[in-house]
Amino acid sequence: MVTKKKKLTKIQQLSPVKLIVLSYALAILISTFLLKGSIFLKPDQSLSLFDSLFTAISAISVTGLSVIPIDQVFNTAGYFVLSLLIQLGGIGIMTLGTAVYIILRKKIGIRERQLISIDHNQSTLSGLVRLMLKILQTIVIIEFIGMLILFICYLNYFSTWQEALFQSYFASISATTNAGIDITGVSFIPFANDYFVQTVHIILMILGAIGFPILIELQEWLFSKRKKEKSFYFSTFMKLNTLTYFLLVVFGAILIFLLEWRQFFQNQSWYEGLFSSLFYSITTRSGGLTTLNIQSFSTPTLMVLSILMFIGASPSSAGGGIRTTTFTIILLAIYNYAKGRQSIKIFKREISQEDVIRSFIVVITAILLVLISLFILSITEPFSNLELFFEVFSAFGTTGLSLGITPELSPIGRIIIMILMFVGRIGIFSFLFLIRGKPTKDLYHYPKARMMIG
Numbered sequence: 068m069v070t071k072k073k074k075l076t077k078i079q080q081l082s083p084v085k086l087i088v089l090s091y092a093l094a095i096l097i098s099t100f101l102l103k104g105s106i107f108l109k110p111d112q113s114l115s116l117f118d119s120l121f122t123a124i125s126a127i128s129v130t131g132l133s134v135i136p137i138d139q140v141f142n143t144a145g146y147f148v149l150s151l152l153i154q155l156g157g158i159g160i161m162t163l164g165t166a167v168y169i170i171l172r173k174k175i176g177i178r179e180r181q182l183i184s185i186d187h188n189q190s191t192l193s194g195l196v197r198l199m200l201k202i203l204q205t206i207v208i209i210e211f212i213g214m215l216i217l218f219i220c221y222l223n224y225f226s227t228w229q230e231a232l233f234q235s236y237f238a239s240i241s242a243t244t245n246a247g248i249d250i251t252g253v254s255f256i257p258f259a260n261d262y263f264v265q266t267v268h269i270i271l272m273i274l275g276a277i278g279f280p281i282l283i284e285l286q287e288w289l290f291s292k293r294k295k296e297k298s299f300y301f302s303t304f305m306k307l308n309t310l311t312y313f314l315l316v317v318f319g320a321i322l323i324f325l326l327e328w329r330q331f332f333q334n335q336s337w338y339e340g341l342f343s344s345l346f347y348s349i350t351t352r353s354g355g356l357t358t359l360n361i362q363s364f365s366t367p368t369l370m371v372l373s374i375l376m377f378i379g380a381s382p383s384s385a386g387g388g389i390r391t392t393t394f395t396i397i398l399l400a401i402y403n404y405a406k407g408r409q410s411i412k413i414f415k416r417e418i419s420q421e422d423v424i425r426s427f428i429v430v431i432t433a434i435l436l437v438l439i440s441l442f443i444l445s446i447t448e449p450f451s452n453l454e455l456f457f458e459v460f461s462a463f464g465t466t467g468l469s470l471g472i473t474p475e476l477s478p479i480g481r482i483i484i485m486i487l488m489f490v491g492r493i494g495i496f497s498f499l500f501l502i503r504g505k506p507t508k509d510l511y512h513y514p515k516a517r518m519m520i521g
Contacts, residue, residue, distance in 0.1 A: 087493070088497055091127065091493060094155060095123045098148075100119070101148060102114060102141075107144050108141060109139070109145075112141075122134070122137075122149075123152065125488060126152035126156060126248065127155060127156035127492065128488040128492035129156040129244050129385055129465055129492065130465040130467045130488045130491070131241075131246050131355040132458075132467050132469055133248070133473060134473055136252060137249070138251060143233065153241060153244050154244060156246070157206075158202065158244070159202075205279070205282050206275075209243055209271065210271075213235075213243060214235045214238075215235075217235035218235040221234050221235050221238075224257060234250065237249075241356075245275045245355065245385040245386050245465070246355070247350075247466060247467030247468070248467070249356070254356055254357045258358065259358040262342060269346060272349055272353075275353075275384065275385040276353050276385060276386040277380070278381035278384040279383050280383055281305055281309060284305050287299065303416040307395060308382070308392050311391040311395040312391050315352075315394075319347075319371065319375050322371050323348060326371065327340065327344070331364055346358055350468070351372050351464070351466060351468070352380045353376075353384075353386030353387055353465055354467075357468060361470065362470050369453060369470075370456075373457050373460040376461055376463075377433070377464055378394045378464075386464070387463065387465030389429050389495070392426075393429050394430075396411070396418060396423055397426050425496070429495045436487070436495075437463060440463075440486075441459055443483055444480055447480050448472075448480045453470075458470065458476075462484045462487035462488050463487045463490070463491045464491060465492055
């Protein structure tokens with residue numbers, strides 16, 4: 068009893084960041100053993116512990132990379148478990164945990180609120196419980212509407228209405244959480260010519276990747292319009308994040324279209340090529356769905372897709388990467404420094420110096436992490452640099468697109484990809500806080516020394 072109490076005390080003394088990471092690690096561990104259960108596998112199928120671990124991490128990190136053929140290994144019960152795992156990973160452990168706390172009528176204290184703020188990258192503890200419930204409610208409504216629309220469409224593709232219903236259920240959750248996991252075995256290729264189905268998935272992927280606070284703010288704006296209130300103003304984060312997200316989508320689509328217009332899209336009409344370009348620009352935000360064989364894309368296009376995956380989705384969303392606002396703040400900082408300005412001003416607001424420093428830390432750490440991963444994989448794997456480059460960026464951005472090398476990776480290669488997927492899900496700052504010591508104040512300072520830079 069004393070030993071158990073000591074262990075419990077040690078766990079309670081952990082920082083909120085470490086508790087969040089521990090929660091995700093525990094969820095992955097439980098999922099690993101759960102997915103191995105024969106009740107979730109098709110007859111005569113088995114799953115090794117290592118493959119089960121990879122699948123669990125891929126699901127909870129909502130990445131979608133797989134070392135096994137999902138459609139051939141799991142049965143309907145297994146698909147259902149996978150849908151719960153990607154829901155858990157996409158919405159976040161603390162969002163679902165908050166709902167459970169409220170159902171059980173348990174008090175949500177300061178400690179729990181700190182965990183929520185870390186899980187959803189919030190800077191304040193006020194209004195977090197209400198935010199979590201709104202996020203859960205919003206995502207469930209979006210997924211339900213998406214499922215109903217896709218169900219009607221899928222009746223034309225599947226032999227029974229039961230199969231169409233389950234496929235639409237799984238597809239709606241996978242698209243909204245940006246998981247990129249499919250149970251058709253051929254991703255989105257059967258719907259390559261169905262632009263309505265693709266449009267539904269595009270909308271679901273955008274809603275999942277643009278950020279939960281953005282969706283809540285849009286709801287509040289619509290509510291204020293209904294009540295004819297004139298005092299509502301969009302936050303600077305809302306403006307900057309939304310502008311960045313859609314500029315990246317448009318810029319990415321145009322770039323992909325121009326690079327492939329006389330190559331991969333040469334046998335398509337201009338609007339078919341443009342729509343495919345738009346789809347891939349959006350799916351690289353973190354969606355991971357594919358309508359075409361991306362191995363046929365040219366090297367410059369694959370490089371563009373990799374960069375878009377590295378940038379990833381918005382903060383506090385179902386996506387990974389360095390995040391859209393981080394990317395924009397970096398560009399604004401460079402531009403303003405080149406102009407001789409000492410601060411970043413946008414939308415009549417000034418970006419705090421701390422956020423600028425944090426952005427540079429995130430980007431530099433992410434680049435180092437990616438470079439180290441590429442260095443190790445170049446030694447252990449027999450694939451081209453481009454294939455490894457694409458795989459690493461896909462894992463870090465929790466996107467799930469691949470050039471087909473995932474199942475062929477060595478054990479070391481798979482471990483590297485699993486680490487990248489996990490870090491991509493918890494975020495760079497959570498990763499850094501794992502190795503961070505207790506903050507200390509300097510008791511004294513030395514005279515400042517200037518260095519030659521650049």
